[in-house]
Amino acid sequence: MSEQPTDQDTPGTASHDPDRPAALLELMATGWAPREEDLPLEHPAARYRAVRRAALAARFRGERLVVPTGGYKTRANDTEYRFRPSTEFAHLVGSHEPDAVLVVEDGRSVLYQAPVMDRSTPAFFTDRVYGELWVGPRPSLEATQALLGVETRPLEELEKLSGPARVVRGYDSRVEALFETDEQADVELTQFLSELRLVKDPHEVAELQKAVDATVLGFEDVVRQLGEAKATSERWVEGVFNLRARVEGNDVGYGSICAAGAHACTLHWTDNDGPVRDGELILLDMGVEGHELYTADVTRTLPVSGTFTPRQREVYQLVYEAQEAGIAACRPGADFLEPHRAAMRVLAQGLERLGVLADAEAALAEDAQLYRRYTLHGVSHMLGLDVHDCAHARQQTYRKGPLEVGYVLTVEPGLYFQPDDLTVPEDLRGIGVRIEDDIVITEDGCRNLSAALPRDPDGVEEWMRGLMA
Numbered sequence: 152m153s154e155q156p157t158d159q160d161t162p163g164t165a166s167h168d169p170d171r172p173a174a175l176l177e178l179m180a181t182g183w184a185p186r187e188e189d190l191p192l193e194h195p196a197a198r199y200r201a202v203r204r205a206a207l208a209a210r211f212r213g214e215r216l217v218v219p220t221g222g223y224k225t226r227a228n229d230t231e232y233r234f235r236p237s238t239e240f241a242h243l244v245g246s247h248e249p250d251a252v253l254v255v256e257d258g259r260s261v262l263y264q265a266p267v268m269d270r271s272t273p274a275f276f277t278d279r280v281y282g283e284l285w286v287g288p289r290p291s292l293e294a295t296q297a298l299l300g301v302e303t304r305p306l307e308e309l310e311k312l313s314g315p316a317r318v319v320r321g322y323d324s325r326v327e328a329l330f331e332t333d334e335q336a337d338v339e340l341t342q343f344l345s346e347l348r349l350v351k352d353p354h355e356v357a358e359l360q361k362a363v364d365a366t367v368l369g370f371e372d373v374v375r376q377l378g379e380a381k382a383t384s385e386r387w388v389e390g391v392f393n394l395r396a397r398v399e400g401n402d403v404g405y406g407s408i409c410a411a412g413a414h415a416c417t418l419h420w421t422d423n424d425g426p427v428r429d430g431e432l433i434l435l436d437m438g439v440e441g442h443e444l445y446t447a448d449v450t451r452t453l454p455v456s457g458t459f460t461p462r463q464r465e466v467y468q469l470v471y472e473a474q475e476a477g478i479a480a481c482r483p484g485a486d487f488l489e490p491h492r493a494a495m496r497v498l499a500q501g502l503e504r505l506g507v508l509a510d511a512e513a514a515l516a517e518d519a520q521l522y523r524r525y526t527l528h529g530v531s532h533m534l535g536l537d538v539h540d541c542a543h544a545r546q547q548t549y550r551k552g553p554l555e556v557g558y559v560l561t562v563e564p565g566l567y568f569q570p571d572d573l574t575v576p577e578d579l580r581g582i583g584v585r586i587e588d589d590i591v592i593t594e595d596g597c598r599n600l601s602a603a604l605p606r607d608p609d610g611v612e613e614w615m616r617g618l619m620a
């Protein structure tokens with residue numbers, strides 16, 4: 152008798168999976184009720200995405216444009232990271248299915264996506280990455296088309312396409328290999344899509360507001376649980392915020408920075424494994440990514456005890472005034488860098504008062520910029536689906552361009568006195584403060600989406616008292 156045939160080496164199975172005898176495979180393939188499905192109503196974002204696709208088609212008239220969402224990324228061996236659609240794809244389509252691809256051609260959009268699995272073949276229960284018995288049912292093509300308002304076809308039909316195309320690269324090498332592409336042409340496509348995201352439409356601003364509102368709840372949770380953080384570590388703070396992010400939204404929009412004490416001076420402190428102590432500050436840079444993947448990006452620097460020491464308050468007040476100057480510079484037509492310059496002037500002058508800089512004006516000189524030893528980073532970046540949104544936009548439209556109505560950007564000045572910096576007074580060493588808000592440019596100036604979280608030092612203390620009581 153020969154051995155039972157098994158599917159041990161088929162894709163999506165693991166070395167520890169038990170053998171599957173043919174009789175079992177046969178049994179599993181039958182006896183399932185047909186799936187019944189009510190078609191969903193069109194998603195409120197669908198009409199906005201249609202406008203974006205139309206703008207894309209108009210820019211590259213007569214060409215084939217290919218926007219993949221990307222696939223699962225391996226964390227280790229046979230475990231994958233949670234899937235997140237590519238930003239370009241999310242902006243234009245909104246499906247959350249892996250491996251899907253948008254093709255825009257002659258003004259017509261087609262979404263190629265994996266259909267519901269055929270249960271007469273074993274993959275639906277043997278494939279632990281895609282098998283619907285492992286990971287749950289996926290939406291049908293009909294439901295996806297109804298929800299998103301885009302013609303949706305089986306993914307395998309994509310492979311019939313070939314010839315020249317512009318492709319958003321970096322997400323799906325199999326899709327890139329299907330077409331004749333040109334690197335420069337592809338860069339132009341990615342660049343255009345980045346610039347298309349600069350102005351947020353009303354639906355996007357509303358989504359950003361939802362992400363910010365959830366973030367505010369997360370900050371409140373953290374303050375309520377500072378006692379637990381003191382008993383454990385910064386990790387408690389990270390965990391509490393993660394909980395809120397997963398319940399209210401999709402995830403955190405970036406690795407939370409929960410930096411107590413001198414960790415605040417490490418700009419991207421994400422180990423979050425240090426102690427949380429009374430008498431120190433804790434810098435929290437955290438943002439919820441909402442269900443449509445727009446993310447907040449908010450920073451508050453809080454006294455762990457609920458009350459600033461006089462020296463902490465002095466530094467905090469200075470950063471607050473710098474942020475006020477930065478926000479005041481946010482209006483249509485202003486340079487993107489104007490909030491930065493305004494905040495840096497305030498910080499440099501304050502650093503002179505604190506005895507850190509000998510001469511603010513000299514430090515501000517273009518060919519010196521000595522204040523940057525303590526300010527470290529720029530004050531603004533665009534915010535949207537990506538925390539650093541529109542990253543492929545050209546300099547003339549982003550960093551060297553004017554602010555326009557509908558832009559959403561952060562204003563986030565900071566001061567960082569490294570614990571071993573001999574150029575600063577001893578009692579300032581180890582203090583790091585950043586305040587960051589999410590600002591939308593409006594006709595008459597700007598609106599602070601994160602204004603619900605107090606920023607001024609008295610307001611912060613009062614807000615904390617209310618939550619810690």
Ligand SMILES: [Mn+2]
Pocket residue numbers: 448532561563587
């Ligand atoms: Mn930021």
